[in-house]
Amino acid sequence: MGLTLLAAGTSIPDTIVSVMVAREGKGDMAMSNIVGSNVFDMLCLGLPWFIKTAFVNPSSPVVVNSTGLVFTTCSLLVSILILFIATYINGWKLDRKLGAACLIIYIVFATLSILYELGIIGNNPIRSCGV
Known part of the structure; x- marks a missing residue:
């Protein structure tokens, strides 16, 4: 549930900004914002697992x-x-x-x-x- 809210919380503002700049005729800026948002979402999903295995409990993997x-x-x-x-x-x-x-x-x-x-x-x- 938390990951879904995190993804929605980061994607909705990016979508609004992409629509605004696309209406101004800056399609390349909108596209880079869309792709950047997807890459950010994918990379940030691994951050909690990294923190858990690197700092909280390094001896056990995250299942x-x-x-x-x-x-x-x-x-x-x-x-x-x-x-x-x-x-x-x-x-x-x-x-x-x-x-x-x-x-x-x-x-x-x-x-x-x-x-x-x-x-x-x-x-x-x-x-x-x-x-």
């Missing part, structure tokens, strides 16, 4: 009960690459067509991540929190 973490991280990196390719094909212009493409990419990413985490796709059975 992460997520079977889809590697899949989700790789999917995020692929979605950033697809975003750059789609923007390049669109002539580095942000318009409704690119916005629709980005929305579709996000829906596909979120759907695949949820299905993988739930064990519906892939070879990962669903595990409970205590196991």
